[in-house]
Amino acid sequence: MAKHKVLDRFYNSDKWKTFRLGLINERGNKCSRCKQTIAISKEIIGHHKIELTPENVHDHNISLNPDLVDLVCFDCHNILHNRFGYKAEKKVYLVYGPPLAGKQAFVKRHVQRGDIIIDMDRLYSAVSMQPEYDKPDNLLMNVRGIYNQLLDNIKVRHGKWYNAWIIGGYADKYKREKVINDLGAEPIFLDVSKEECLQRLAVDEERQYRQDEWQGYIEKWFEHYVE
Ligand SMILES: [Zn+2]
Ligand SMILES: [Zn+2]
Incomplete structure (x- = not known):
């Protein structure tokens, strides 16, 4: 039934x-x-x-x-279906890359109902009621707290979710490898050039009034990125 x-x-x-x-x-x-x-x-x-x-x-x-x-x-x-104690192995993916690489869109194409998604932008939006491109600075500590709590859940495979998708910039090699190792995550890199990101930003309607802010994020990502 x-x-x-x-x-x-x-x-x-x-x-x-x-x-x-x-x-x-x-x-x-x-x-x-x-x-x-x-x-x-x-x-x-x-x-x-x-x-x-x-x-x-x-x-x-x-x-x-x-x-x-x-x-x-x-x-x-x-x-x-993870029913009756039958357990499929829970998979964890780390989807990373520069701002406007299309990380969310990628996950949206692959997610199935019952998966868990851990994404700063979406968590920000959940607790601020602001659109995802507008992240009030004063909430950072609280959002980070939820984010880390969820990462801890994933690390010990707490809960009944199927697959987990962690979305983030992760330009920093050390932080990235720590998540990959701590959580047993499979990395998925969205390899989009800086020029392409800037081009996408130029035609992005949501961010049209925040071009310089987001250009800053893109530049910062490429400055910090280590393969
Ligand atoms: Zn079925
Ligand atoms: Zn079978």
Whole structure:
């Protein structure tokens, strides 16, 4: 039973049942994760890579899209959902690079529902109610406190999140390597040149009245960056 009736209705619908059988015919009765043969076809689970919600279930580009549905066995399905003590390994990513490199956009493309995102800009916005490009200096200590608390959570794998995404500039090699080592994070560097960042800033509507402030951040990042 799903948490929402509208999801139950979807999984009981002929559309879904036919779609799932079509996938089994096409792909065979193997679990796509552990490659085990699943003898009883009823036990083949169609797992949605983008978790279905009451909002997206009616969008057939999501709920009935073969590219977004994996056929898996019962055990693998529980691992994928971290259910009943079945634990998938939690992955931690450090997404870093200069201001306007597109770090948030990158994470947005890869995040799944249930992941945790640790991003100074968003935390700032959460406690200040200001837009993300406007960070009142006087709140820095409090925001940093939340940020560090969350990093500590990630370090000891506290909580039920799936993957963690840490977003930051991390021009400083020492700080960057400390996070990578302390948290067991996989680094993802968005390698965008200074010229490109400045060009993006020039056409960025949100920051149009803060060009010099952000130009300063970009220049500072490239001054401090050590590969
Ligand atoms: Zn399996
Ligand atoms: Zn699933």
